[in-house]
Amino acid sequence: MKLLLGVGAGDDAGAALEAVVSRAREADDDLTVAVYAGDGADRDVETVERRVRDHLDDLRFGARVEQVDGDPGSQLVELAETGDYDRLVIPGGTRSPMGKIRLSDAAEFVLLNARSSVTLLR
Amino acid sequence: MTQFPDDTAGEFPPPPREFTDREDRSVTVRTADEDDYEALVGMYLDFHPxxxxxxxxxxxxxxxxxxxxxxxxxxxPTVVAVVDGDIVGHAMLxxxxxxxxxxxxxxxxxxxxxGIGTELVRTLLGLAQQEGLVRVWLTVERWNDAAVRLYHSVGFETTEESGLELEMGIRLAA
Structure with missing residues (x-):
């Protein structure tokens, strides 16, 4: 299966990568990681990309890494369609101090607009 | 970063308070303490999905x-609503x-x-004011009309509405 994982600066990229890579190993999935700055993030996209590449190296797993420019949600959906991906995978949001789940703007857009199946990681 | 209204809201009543709800039940809203912990666990086990x-x-x-x-x-800061000795509502910051x-x-x-929810929120804000807290915020699902109305009626203003949730804030008078 061809998987597209979207990871923004505000997401827990490490947890998302570990979950996706362990599944991808079992199922022999082809993985692309799309990285973006995302919601009110103080880190730029280069930092996110570097962390994702380092983490993939640590996991010893080969995957393409691409930067997404502009609005991440719509760009992820576009990339999934033009790249003929079977599934889009997105982090399931962060938690507020109260423990409420907060989806990123990108996650909300992907859930409402993607034509492929979507996996929301929890 | 969460936004807050520039203007401060009015005075809110601190706990403890007693009132009669619209179903004629006698309700006490008081500060919670650690002895309430097991009763709160029980309340949340009864909570409707x-x-x-x-x-x-x-x-x-x-x-x-x-x-x-x-x-x-x-x-x-935490308050609970108590009816006939049972905790039926819980509000916290x-x-x-x-x-x-x-x-x-x-x-x-x-x-x-x-009317219990409204009084819980007003009393919690009274407790917050007593403790010198100034900025309070919350998020609520956009379609939850009853909750949005409640928060507006108490004095919260919508500060962010770009997603599936609204963010609301209030600035308490010192």
């Missing part, structure tokens, strides 16, 4: 306990990283739509 919002409260007892451990305690407080409120289904 459709009243869950944004992933809380958790449904299993171990999840409820972990969550209560994180959102109660001396740094989290949890500090964020910016010196503001996130508010949440939970009322058992059989006690909803009777």
């Amino acid at each position: 459709e009243d869950r919002a944004q992933g809380i409260p958790p449904s299993r007892e171990d999840g409820i306990r972990d969550w209560l451990d994180a959102v109660t305690g001396p740094e989290c 949890v500090p964020d990283q910016d010196g503001a407080y996130e508010l949440a409120i939970f009322v058992l289904q059989a006690y909803q739509s009777a």
Whole structure:
């Protein structure tokens, strides 16, 4: 299966990568990681990309890494369609101090607009 | 970063308070303490699944306990609504990283739509004012009209509405 994982600066990229890579190993999935700055993030996209590449190296797993420019949600959906991906995978949001789940703007857009199946990681 | 209204809201009544709800039940709203912990666990075990919002409260007892451990305690101002000795509502403030407080409120289904939620929030804000807290915020699912109306009526203003949730804030008078 061809998987597209979207990871923004505000997401827990490490947890998302570990979950996706362990599944991808079992199922022999082809993985692309799309990285973006995302919601009110103080880190730029280069930092996110570097962390994702380092983490993939640590996991010893080969995957393409691409930067997404502009609005991440719509760009992820576009990339999934033009790249003929079977599934889009997105982090399931962060938690507020109260423990409420907060989806990123990108996650909300992907859930409402993607034509492929979507996996929301929890 | 959460936004807050420039203007301050009026005075709110501190706990303890007693009132009669719209179903003629006698309700006490008082500050919660650690002795209320097990009763709160019991209340959340009775909580109706459709009243869950944004992933809380958790449904299993171990999840409820972990969550209560994180959102109660001396740094989290908390009030409970009590009817006939049972806790039927719970409202609390949890500090964020910016010196503001996130508010949440939970009322058992059989006690909803009777004015208890409004009094819980007003009393919690009274407690917050007493403790010198200034900025309080919350998020609410956009389609939850009853909750949005409640928060507006108490004085919260919508500060962010780009996603599936609204963010609302209030600035308390010192």
